[in-house]
Each structure stands twice: as structure tokens, then as C-alpha cells.
Amino acid sequence: MSIVKSLEKRRTYYNINKELPVREDEVIERIQELTELVPDAFNMKSARVVVALGEKQNQLWDAVYDVFEGQVAREKIDSFKAGAGTVLYFYDKNVVESFQKQFAFYADNFPVWANQANGMLQLSIWSGLRELGIGASLQHYNPVIDGKVRELFSLPDSYILLAQMPFGGIAGEPDAKEKEDISKRVKIEK
Numbered sequence: 001m002s003i004v005k006s007l008e009k010r011r012t013y014y015n016i017n018k019e020l021p022v023r024e025d026e027v028i029e030r031i032q033e034l035t036e037l038v039p040d041a042f043n044m045k046s047a048r049v050v051v052a053l054g055e056k057q058n059q060l061w062d063a064v065y066d067v068f069e070g071q072v073a074r075e076k077i078d079s080f081k082a083g084a085g086t087v088l089y090f091y092d093k094n095v096v097e098s099f100q101k102q103f104a105f106y107a108d109n110f111p112v113w114a115n116q117a118n119g120m121l122q123l124s125i126w127s128g129l130r131e132l133g134i135g136a137s138l139q140h141y142n143p144v145i146d147g148k149v150r151e152l153f154s155l156p157d158s159y160i161l162l163a164q165m166p167f168g169g170i171a172g173e174p175d176a177k178e179k180e181d182i183s184k185r186v187k188i189e190k
């Protein structure tokens with residue numbers, strides 16, 4: 001699939017279920033493959049990914065609900081829990097700090113680059129999953145859930161949570177988007 005087609009198909013899918021159109025190991029392979037392919041500044045490989053599946057998926061979203069003590073509607077949390085899994089995106093602070101020490105001139109840039117590289121990875125996996133016929137959305141319950149997520153997945157303190165991407169079988173398509181006058185945002189000069 002061309003990159004344009006792939007990005008065209010990627011949408012925010014809130015209506016997802018546990019019936020994946022492909023085998024779970026194909027999903028895992030795709031996520032691993034994309035994590036290896038997506039670049040990072042100085043090739044620092046700062047991104048970390050945890051894929052919650054099966055019972056861990058349910059435990060994750062129940063934990064998010066509990067941490068927010070009822071401030072996020074149960075139905076909303078359940079719409080994410082209804083998915084087959086969730087990709088959790090982190091960067092490793094230890095990696096970033098080691099590059100900050102090594103290349104002191106750029107020290108302030110490394111956390112920014114780690115976030116940018118993570119965004120590249122998030123989009124790649126979001127689109128890559130859609131190519132497999134899987135719908136996903138991007139959620140941000142961090143930093144409120146950081147401690148709980150670390151505990152649930154036995155992660156080191158150096159893992160900084162950036163985003164959560166619940167995914168699953170597509171139970172409903174989002175509304176079509178309006179075509180944009182892109183000349184307002186893209187300027188061409190010769």
C-alpha cells in the first residue's frame with residue numbers, strides 16, 4: 001500500500017471490538033517491525049513499546065478507570081477496554097540522559113527528539129495496524145496513570161509514558177472528513 005493510501009485509511013476509531021481480522025502474532029510482528037524501522041535522532045533508539053493483550057488489556061483499562069476515581073465516564077473507558085489490545089508508548093529517560101551527557105551542546109534537544117521520534121512511531125503503528133484492517137485511536141491518560149502502568153507491567157522508572165493506543169476489530173467507521181484547502185497551510189515558493 002502506498003504511504004498516501006495508508007495515511008488516508010488511518011482514522012481515529014473509537015468503535016472497536018476484540019475480533020481481530022488477523023492473527024495476534026501478525027499484529028505483534030507488525031509492531032516489532034515498525035519499531036525497528038522508525039528512525040530516532042542520533043539513532044538513539046529511545047522508544048519503548050508495551051503491547052497489552054488479553055487479560056492485561058482489560059486490567060489496563062480497569063486500572064485507568066480506578067486511578068481517575070470516576071472522573072472519566074465508565075462508558076468511555078469501556079469503549080477502549082472493548083478493543084483487543086493497547087499499544088503503550090514510552091521513551092527511556094536513561095537513553096536520553098546518556099546522549100545528553102555525550103553531546104552536551106544538544107542537551108536540551110534530546111527529550112524533544114525522543115518525543116518527535118515517538119510521534120513518528122505512533123503514526124507508523126496507527127497506520128500499520130489499519131493496513132491490517134485494525135482500527136485504533138490515540139489516548140493520553142498519562143501522567144495520571146504512569147505509576148499504575150509501571151506497576152501493572154513491571155516497568156523501570158526510566159520508562160516515560162507518552163501515549164496509549166487502544167486497537168481492535170473495526171465495529172464502525174468514523175464520519176468522513178471535510179476536504180481541506182491545504183494552500184492555507186502549505187506554501188510553495190520558487
Ligand SMILES: Cc1cc2nc3c(=O)[nH]c(=O)nc-3n(C[C@H](O)[C@H](O)[C@H](O)COP(=O)(O)O)c2cc1C
Binds near residue numbers: 010011138174
Ligand atoms: C498528537 C495527537 C494527540 C491526540 N490525542 C488524542 C487524545 O488524547 N484523545 C483522543 O480521543 N484523540 C486524540 N487524538 C486524535 C485526534 O483528535 C484525531 O487524530 C484528529 O481529530 C483527526 O481525526 P482522525 O484521526 O480521524 O483523522 C490525538 C491525535 C494526535 C495526532
